[in-house]
Amino acid sequence: MKASAISHSNIALIKYWGRQEDGGRGMNLPLNDNVSMTKEGISGGSKLMSHTTVEFSRSYEMDSMVLEGRELTGRELERVRLVVDPLRTKAGVEEHFRIGSRNDFPTAAGLASSAAGFSALAIAASSALGLDLSREELSTWARLGSGSAVRSLHGGFVYWHKGSSHETSFAEKVCQGAPFPLNAVIAIVNEGRKGVSSDVGHEHAHTSPFNSIRTELSQKEALLVRDAILDNDLRTVGSIAERNSKYMHAVMMTSDLPLYYWQGETLKVIRSVHAMRDRGLEVYFTIDAGPNVHCLCRPEDALEVQKELEGGEHVLRTIIARPAEDPHTIDEHLF
Numbered sequence: 107m108k109a110s111a112i113s114h115s116n117i118a119l120i121k122y123w124g125r126q127e128d129g130g131r132g133m134n135l136p137l138n139d140n141v142s143m144t145k146e147g148i149s150g151g152s153k154l155m156s157h158t159t160v161e162f163s164r165s166y167e168m169d170s171m172v173l174e175g176r177e178l179t180g181r182e183l184e185r186v187r188l189v190v191d192p193l194r195t196k197a198g199v200e201e202h203f204r205i206g207s208r209n210d211f212p213t214a215a216g217l218a219s220s221a222a223g224f225s226a227l228a229i230a231a232s233s234a235l236g237l238d239l240s241r242e243e244l245s246t247w248a249r250l251g252s253g254s255a256v257r258s259l260h261g262g263f264v265y266w267h268k269g270s271s272h273e274t275s276f277a278e279k280v281c282q283g284a285p286f287p288l289n290a291v292i293a294i295v296n297e298g299r300k301g302v303s304s305d306v307g308h309e310h311a312h313t314s315p316f317n318s319i320r321t322e323l324s325q326k327e328a329l330l331v332r333d334a335i336l337d338n339d340l341r342t343v344g345s346i347a348e349r350n351s352k353y354m355h356a357v358m359m360t361s362d363l364p365l366y367y368w369q370g371e372t373l374k375v376i377r378s379v380h381a382m383r384d385r386g387l388e389v390y391f392t393i394d395a396g397p398n399v400h401c402l403c404r405p406e407d408a409l410e411v412q413k414e415l416e417g418g419e420h421v422l423r424t425i426i427a428r429p430a431e432d433p434h435t436i437d438e439h440l441f
């Protein structure tokens with residue numbers, strides 16, 4: 107009863123921020139449908155990927171997990187059990203688990219490391235348990251560990267239906283990369299851990315006066331972005347994604363736990379994006395719960411965007427990412 111899986115991280119084009127009230131903290135039901143690109147790093151030595159091994163065995167006296175060489179305890183281990191327990195019950199297995207997981211990119215720096223991790227966990231755990239579940243169903247189980255993990259169960263471009271119950275809140279693939287050639291040039295301005303986790307931030311979204319309008323606009327924009335992806339319309343996808351990211355940060359900054367994920371360097375990257383656009387280069391930005399900036403552009407423009415960003419001394423390094431393949435099991439185990 108041992109299996110391993112790899113899964114990539116994702117970047118939201120329409121954001122998930124704040125949870126449905128009756129969904130409770132445990133269910134991670136978002137307020138609005140949202141859209142993302144599952145991303146594979148193709149430069150900078152980072153594939154933006156998690157590799158996770160899960161084993162169930164009678165020889166283990168308790169559940170345990172090691173992430174990046176660190177033994178997890180408390181809320182962190184609890185989140186892992188939220189995903190594994192229902193699968194273990196489904197399979198009728200009582201053995202404890204041992205899990206090992208490694209990311210090839212900075213953990214908790216706003217590069218959505220937990221999305222890749224929980225997606226790989228759901229795939230590896232279900233495979234170790236001998237369960238044969240659809241990607242859509244697996245996405246609902248990954249969601250219990252981290253909301254955005256739901257979207258990493260597919261490669262390419264992905265649509266998360268907010269739903270109103272566990273079963274109806276799942277991710278569906280919009281398309282693999284080909285119909286919409288897109289790269290994200292990630293400008294890393296800080297690789298440290300973020301101060302307040304998204305898990306905590308979501309709980310305060312409803313206290314911002316802008317939360318309800320953000321939710322309403324995002325619901326409409328999710329559909330517009332899905333159609334624009336299928337129409338290969340970068341201008342529509344990019345301009346909506348950029349706007350939607352700013353709505354989320356407006357909510358973050360104005361909630362009763364004010365969250366300022368942007369740093370001075372973040373704003374400098376935003377200015378570079380505007381300058382490139384003024385010069386006729388089609389590039390747009392989006393920012394998650396951290397200071398780093400994803401710059402969205404056509405693959406043929408990625409090197410020029412990268413060169414421009416790396417020219418600023420506020421940028422530590424960049425990673426170019428493209429739409430990733432589907433996550434899958436692999437034979438190589440971590441222990």
Ligand code: DP6
Binds near residue numbers: 394
């Ligand atoms: C800002 O609750 O999925 O990235 O579990 O901490 O990775 P973690 O985050 P999660 O919230 C992610 C919020 C976001 C926007 C998004 O990905 O939609």
